[in-house]
Amino acid sequence: MENKLNIPIEKRAEILIEALPYIQDYYNKIVVIKYGGNAMLNDELKQAVMGDILLLSLIGIKVVLVHGGGPEISEMLAKVGTKAEFIDGLRVTDKESVDIVQMVLAGKINKNLVNLIHTMGGKAIGLCGIDGHMIDATQLDEVHGFVGEISDIDPTPILDVLDKGYIPVIATVGCDNNGNVYNINADTAAAKIAGVLKAESLISMTDIRGLLRDKDDESTLIPVVKASEVPELVADGVISGGMIPKIDCCIESIRQGVNKVFILDGRVPHAILIEILTDEGIGTMVV
Numbered sequence: 001m002e003n004k005l006n007i008p009i010e011k012r013a014e015i016l017i018e019a020l021p022y023i024q025d026y027y028n029k030i031v032v033i034k035y036g037g038n039a040m041l042n043d044e045l046k047q048a049v050m051g052d053i054l055l056l057s058l059i060g061i062k063v064v065l066v067h068g069g070g071p072e073i074s075e076m077l078a079k080v081g082t083k084a085e086f087i088d089g090l091r092v093t094d095k096e097s098v099d100i101v102q103m104v105l106a107g108k109i110n111k112n113l114v115n116l117i118h119t120m121g122g123k124a125i126g127l128c129g130i131d132g133h134m135i136d137a138t139q140l141d142e143v144h145g146f147v148g149e150i151s152d153i154d155p156t157p158i159l160d161v162l163d164k165g166y167i168p169v170i171a172t173v174g175c176d177n178n179g180n181v182y183n184i185n186a187d188t189a190a191a192k193i194a195g196v197l198k199a200e201s202l203i204s205m206t207d208i209r210g211l212l213r214d215k216d217d218e219s220t221l222i223p224v225v226k227a228s229e230v231p232e233l234v235a236d237g238v239i240s241g242g243m244i245p246k247i248d249c250c251i252e253s254i255r256q257g258v259n260k261v262f263i264l265d266g267r268v269p270h271a272i273l274i275e276i277l278t279d280e281g282i283g284t285m286v287v
Contacts, residue, residue, distance in 0.1 A: 092145055
């Protein structure tokens with residue numbers, strides 16, 4: 001068989017052996033991966049992410065994929081003449097917009113990801129927060145419109161899918177008892193789901209290397225952030241915009257019992273495998 005990476009056979013075997021203790025640590029444990037951002041629009045990166053997820057599943061790690069779809073939602077809203085508006089890093093969502101969010105997230109994106117996993121030889125089932133009333137939500141506030149605040153998560157549908165040997169692929173829309181549908185921030189949903197499942201790790205994929213001290217300089221990556229440091233980093237402007245809810249969610253999931261939380265650069269091919277199965281830390285770990 002051709003060695004496309006030009007790595008000597010002995011070295012390839014060594015790499016596999018080095019991964020063994022990590023495989024043993026994660027075996028039969030749950031890893032929640034939040035997948036979103038512009039990496040979802042790059043076919044090569046999408047293939048790499050789905051390949052990572054499939055490999056982890058095949059070696060006995062229970063992967064739960066929670067996805068967003070901000071760029072595609074904004075693209076669809078633009079087609080119908082609606083301008084995307086964000087306040088405090090959250091999308092303002094009116095009644096027309098929430099219908100489009102549901103269509104794009106739970107329809108197009110969710111089923112495309114499920115289909116891609118299947119074409120690569122895996123088994124996946126697409127879910128959204130409405131299925132089984134999995135994500136119970138209420139309106140966050142009047143300003144954001146149909147943006148939901150999670151009031152409860154029923155993990156039963158996720159656990160049922162995992163028990164049957166499938167990878168759950170979850171679109172982050174929720175609902176209330178009156179039939180209202182809400183747009184749920186994907187980072188928030190992933191953190192809550194990881195907490196309820198008592199996941200070993202939560203991995204949040206984004207469009208930057210991790211948390212940067214200077215947002216314009218990727219060499220200023222902060223490899224480890226302590227919860228006690230967050231208020232000062234917010235005051236200094238290091239954590240701002242969409243990174244604020246992301247970091248808050250990471251801290252919340254730690255408090256709920258998730259052992260490790262990572263913010264990874266989704267633009268790096270196989271970033272998930274590098275983080276989980278090697279000694280190399282390539283993003284920001286929140287503790």
